[in-house]
Amino acid sequence: MSRFADRRIENISPYVPGEQPRDRKYIKLNTNENPYYASAYAVSAVDGELLLNLKRYSDPECRDLASAIADFYGVQSDQIMITNGSDEALAFAFYAYCRQGVCFADVTYGFYEVIARLFGCPVEKISLDEQFKIVPDNYFYKGKSVVIANPNAQTGIALGGDKIEEIIAKNADNIVIIDQAYADFGEFNAIELTKKYDNLVTVNTFSKSRSLAGARVGYIIADRRLIEDLKKVKNSFHPYNVNTVSLLLAARAMEDREYFLSCMEKIKATRASFAEQLIARGFEVLPSSANFVLARSPKTDGKSLYESLRAKGILVRHFNDERIAEYIRITIGTDAEMGRLLSAIDQITGENNEKS
């Protein structure tokens, strides 16, 4: 730290993203990116004319993208705010609604705690049960804002729509933020509920299911009055928050429904067969509704499995957090990538057998 930094910076522990190493070519199954390219229809929209037009500011209202999203979900455009990735959406929502206190699960997306600390929001952590499931009763009548990733980050486990609705209904005087980064890989989407509840903020992203992690586009869908609040925050912080190229890519990706659905089908099918093969090898695999699985080897601990795989050119994610330190989180890639991973696991666990 420099001697000029504000005192508040001293105690911040920033979010640590999954590694993006460049020393060799890895099979990358560590940050829950999509293995398939973004829609070709979307990518082909980026032409020379668009790039020349970068001399102009982007549309601060993001109208074309908002209307593509409105069409897709059957909501009104004034229920939507576009953000620079959904992390920015979370930051705006925490700033607007969490200063009096916020609660979320003890095992979930690490960014919630980071952003809460940055903004000075008091945090209450709510334990998942023994099976890493959210216990809905623990979220009723909280008297503070509630944040739930659904499906949950790190575990992949989803809470059903009826339970999510009950939590929203039983916090009528508080904001409930549902982070839907992985919703497209599961069965339930909370966006429909934004028409019924004025305390629901859904946070959504193009990074995972739409293959546009590097474009940095997210969006909030909520009651119109909440969007008014959030736009006040956005326009006080960064009015031109999303660039012109990303806006067009995202709008086109939203329009390409068929490609999107085919990617989701492929990833779900790969997830099912991959989980089966891990289970056949004695792994414990949490039931995932996301594009990753959290799994524990019967033979090696999480950290050393992560390290052995890395040495073989395969990146997965390991977390030091006490409750999941024995596990590794594996992003669902292509069938070929999962096949390579399984062979590597067989080699590693085979080696261990010989030693013992």
Ligand SMILES: *Cc1c(COP(=O)(O)O)cnc(C)c1O
């Ligand atoms: C990936 C992820 C995000 C952030 O995605 P962006 O790339 O910033 O849109 C938000 N929440 C969860 C739970 C995630 O896994």
